[in-house]
Amino acid sequence: MPQDNSPSFHEDFVVGKAFDRGLMSRLLRYALPHKNLIALALLLLIFVTLASLVGPFIIQRAIDGPLSESILGKKADTGAAFEELLFLASIFLGVSLLLLLLRFAQSLVMANIGQRVVFDLRQEIYDHLLRMPLGYYDRNPVGRLVTRITSDIEALNELFASGIVSFLADVMILTAITAALLWVNVTLALVTLSALPLLILGTFIFRNKARKYYRLQRGHLSHLNSFTQEAIQGMEIVQSFHREESHQSEHREINGRYMKAFLRSVMAYAIFFPVIEIVSTIVLAAVIWRGGIQLTALEQALTFGEFYLFWHFLGRFFQPIRDMADRYNILQSAMAAAERVFNVLDTPESILDPASPLPGKKFQGGIEFDRVWFAYKDEEYVLKDISFNIQAGETVAIVGATGSGKTTIVNLVSRFYDPQRGAILLDGADVREYGKRDLRARIGSVMQDVFLFSRSVRENLVLNASEITQERLLDCSRRANADGFIDRLPDTYDEVLSERGRTLSVGEKQLLVFARALVHDPDILILDEATAYIDSTTEALIQDAISKLLEGRTSIVIAHRLSTIKKADKILVLHKGELREQGTHSELLALGGIYHRLHELQYLDTGSEPKPPK
């Protein structure tokens, strides 16, 4: 079925505002630190423009000076004329060489401006994004955020590298040529300039059309590419549902639409260039005609050299006009990119460090939840009036169904979110009074959804803490039972893991993050215990590693195994955001509530009596 309305298709058609003063002045502020470089670029620009006019005038001088006699077939002083000619030629050569260097310098300076401006901006966005709370990442897909840092920034680079300065260059060269022409001969200049409105109009119409077709074509191409990508990734589905034929015809349709869009833009180009050539040739004919009258007129209103100038500049008129139309596009996409980028930068950091944080220190580990209420969204509370107390060094198990609020509790301890009401106290002080960095660095967390970087095993364990010794690394890996499989990797600790550690088994990944937690030796440990797998060997290793992890520190465990729960000093039973029961294993059993029921069921099943199928 046709996918005309797929949103990815539309995104390529969005046309932004071409100019927004607010955005522009904000962008220019980023260029301000590089104002010397920009001044240099402008200076070079003026020199290049002026120098590029010198050459044609030297030729004019040669034609009208030493050569003028011979041109008309008169006898002249050949020797002196040739000497003068050589002199003019050497000036010409000198100017050309100078121009070569100036142009080269100009390109380099402009590239430097763009790169330097966006380097700062790119870093600013990145740092800002890293400061954003977890909630921000829940709302924004990773792909979109990466786009801000890559393509949006590229668009701004374009603007600074070739947009602003080059636009000035185009205006300048056009003005300079116009002025030169008018200065040399007003009538001929007017003849030449008469074509200008037509050329500008034609160019802008063409650029508009070309841009439209280009967008269309880009839209279809990105649709075609994403279709192909999906087909490759989902080939298993296509083949197992025997949909090759319908998929082929769908591909053919998108492919065809892409081709048609492209043919339209081929047509636009195929018309545009010839039209421009025709127009400028007609202007040339007009100049020859008008110039011829002036040349042959008795009063000699025009010389052959001047005639040459017109012929030369006519050829150079068009390029800047075409470029200006291009700059307009650059400006347009830069404005759109700037808007998206500033949107990111304007999103406030919602979880702030206190004005004067408590000094960073080793935590004893006492944790208290004092009537905590929390909602991710509006009034939908996922934690309702939660209060409990954990003594330093205790292990607490949280038990509850998915969505009962277990993960939220541990998120609040690390201050990934702030509660709406109530407070979380760590060593007697509100977590909001510590610096986030000090706080989190002392809390280790091992989540069930293991995240590994595509870096070496070592880097995944020590992260960026280069002070960690090799000895410590080996020791922690051994204690976490991760040394066994690491040693079997071809490059052991230097083995670079594939994206998100895909080459490792689930159990191995678990062991690796245990080792990571041990390496960083946190004062408080948060552990989201993984559900059981069918793999008894790894299971035993994991159990053993967990017990070592919990040793000697305050721990909060989101527990899934009875063995873990039984060993805990305190058990919290959460149900739909409420803390329904808390106490030790035996206390809760005596209570005869939810925990008691769970326990009963568990015991029922550890006997050999099979449970009836559900």
Place this chain on the structure above:
Amino acid sequence: MNSIRFILPFAKRYGRRYLAGLLMVPLSIGSLLAIPWLTGECVDILRLSMGPQETINSLPPTSRVAILLAAIVFFAFTRGLSLFAIRWFIISASRKVEFDLRDRLFSHLQSLDQGFYDNWKTGDLLARCTQDVERVRVLAGPIIMYSANTACMLLIALPLMISVSGWLTLLLMVPLSLLTLSVRKIGPRVHDAVFKAQETLSNLSSLSQEDFAGIRVVKSFAQEEAESERFRKLSGDYVKDNLVTARIQAWMHPLVAGVNELSVMLLLVLGGYYLLEGNGALTLGEFIKFAGYQFQLIWPMISIGWVVNQFHRASASVRRLEAILESESNIVLPAEPVTPPSGKITGAISIRNLDFAYNGKKVLEDISIEAPAGHTIAITGRTGSGKSTLFKTLPRILPVDDGRIFIDGVDINRLPAGLLRRAIGYVPQESFLFSRSISGNIGFGIDAPKEEAVLSAARVSRLEKDIDQFPRGWEEQVGERGVTLSGGQKQRAALARALLVQPAILLLDDSLSSVDTQTEKEILTELGVATGSITTLVVAQRISSILHADRIYVLEDGRVAEEGSHAELIETNGLYAETYRLQLLSDELEDM
């Protein structure tokens, strides 16, 4: 030349377009060069009319100039029209070649088996389908166009220039050939530098990708500053790479302009010398003609370098495309297909001593499974024990030896592929959905699915309520720019997709793992009703979802380690029983 052979069959189809385009080239070049010639003539007429001696001619100079100018305008139009025709015919033909090439490539990709896809990365395949196809298109279009243009230009312009002055021509060709050489030299260097910068950019974007995806780890270990430093370093490298590129590229434009100016200077000195000689060796008109010719030669001379570079790249791309097009599927369609007696498949599966090796590594060994029609068979085992591979052999996405798998008593290698695959509803482990509407995804398996069918499939898989919550309901797009479905929703959609084709055999490869237990239970109940006559093969990690199966197989390292009913396996008290006990608590917690 290999690449020419590759492109020829594609191009032949549009032979007439190419011919029409190529025939226009001499006209276009001729008209283009006529303009400086006529301009020069005009100048000489004007010059002579001013001179001391009046030449005797039937027509006054102004009329002669007027005629020449009319000719200029005429040639402007022939040039314009032929230029249009060349562009239109040749470039549009190349677009059509591209269309055909894409079509052929896509159709070939669809014919390849999963073994191929396991050995190739998606990114690589995609790069070949996009970038390499585009480069071959450049070969089929612009390369042909510019080569013809340059050849024709040299053939016409050189004799014209030599007719004015042989020495001058020879001298001017020196800077012009320097231009060709420098493009040849600079082009690949720019290409390499750009490539390097792109690689750094891709590292930069993977770093951000990872940091954002793993933001929780970054934050919990307070790694923001260190990661920011890492980013700054890479970002600095990227700036450096870009500046290297800029430094090479910065030479290009000044060099072209410089060569042009150098030629003008040579022309000035030498032309001036001839003029001064005064014996009619060179007139101003000829000087202008010559300047015009050499100006028109600049771009063709640049394009020689460009064409050679692009040709090299296109040849590399051709090789990369051939690597795909020459891959063959390991799944051979039966020469003499056998249809089961009833004409359709009822779903009795018999797997007999199946072995399967992947790149020389044994994945399945001696597997025997009997699934009578309408039965539910469960398979469990740790990750990597070969369950998914087993499932993929059934619809022949992976190849199997003859005489190993039978459906309704017929070897699957002898069943018509369409009949076999249409009889199987496959729900893979990673529920892959296409970025189209929800209803489009559910209806994926058949042409023009009926609305009621989609509805009922969605009902069985408990997707109905979720759909009500989507802003655009059934028409909601799936994927980044539509709603992002949760893992459970994706799995249920994939299940609905499989149910919609009304399969005789349903393969569920751990396909409800992300669905919460309550919903899973409901689905299983519904499935029990809906799939009464369907043979169901279920892979599951969560034992609670398979204990109702007629028979359970436990795989370990590619072999069947335990088999029996739930009760029998608990009795055995082996791996299965142990896992079951471990999982019980989690299950109970979910039931709270």
